[in-house]
């Protein structure tokens with residue numbers, strides 16, 4: 001994750017941080033407090049890290065696991081009988097929180113009963129500030145208190161997804177939805193309402209962008225495993241977090257050090273030593289160490305770059321362009337970002353069909369307005 005600042009003045013023009021890599025997402029993990037960072041039935045896990053001197057370091061309560069109610073999972077009311085059936089979504093959350101100087105980041109895996117997996121990042125804590133003359137204003141930051149400037153900046157994450165969809169050899173399929181032609185004698189679309197999907201496999205290592213105008217969807221599929229119902233390959237689709245990419249100029253060190261921020265989705269072949277989207281040296285780098293460089297170097301050396309039916313890795317760039325509000329001061333309410341992976345023709349029906357229906361006997365919900373008791377029913 002990269003945080004480039006937009007203050008063009010020296011020395012602030014140098015200001016940037018790799019909050020997860022350079023500062024240490026694990027080593028900065030909080031000791032999570034019972035009943036504060038998460039609610040309900042909670043299991044804590046310790047974390048183990050290697051210090052810079054090579055010693056093991058135990059981080060107590062670095063990870064917590066708990067369940068939360070997430071509203072309705074699925075529901076249907078039979079309009080003929082009025083009978084309703086409803087299930088509630090219980091999400092299993094695996095969470096860690098880090099403090100990186102001024103900021104907190106909350107990272108959580110959300111495991112859903114519908115076989116979805118969501119990765120949620122929340123940014124909170126205190127925005128980084130610089131002094132400014134009383135009454136002065138600038139175009140690249142927000143005055144959040146007299147004499148206190150919070151410069152504009154971005155938080156750009158690279159989520160590395162090493163998929164194994166029914167096996168390690170997977171393919172990336174790009175699907176777009178396009179309207180069918182009208183007044184084309186070869187296409188039956190007399191009323192102009194038809195639309196279809198166009199799909200294309202990604203053949204080689206490359207970077208791609210999102211496009212909501214064609215509902216571009218990235219599916220990770222296994223071409224060798226066919227869904228018996230749909231007749232197509234089983235897969236999971238990426239539900240991306242639509243975000244602005246890097247604003248800094250390509251010639252800047254911000255850009256050279258964060259090659260991953262040039263595209264929203266990358267696909268590379270799996271390599272053991274390619275774990276970090278900006279390479280090994282981040283802020284100590286002159287550039288040329290990230291995803292784009294790996295791909296270019298393999299092309300130049302004529303090494304294999306095919307990703308179709310291969311052990312491959314998907315990288316999703318997402319984040320926030322954080323132009324601070326005065327409401328972010330003195331401590332910032334959480335800014336939430338969520339990326340999803342959802343089954344797409346992986347199962348043969350709704351995998352949450354067997355979730356027990358919600359009942360008042362179990363839920364023990366409390367009616368606040370007693371006078372309404374006579375007219376309000378409750379689920380059986």
Ligand SMILES: [Cu+2]
Nearest residue numbers: 123153155322
């Ligand atoms: Cu921020």
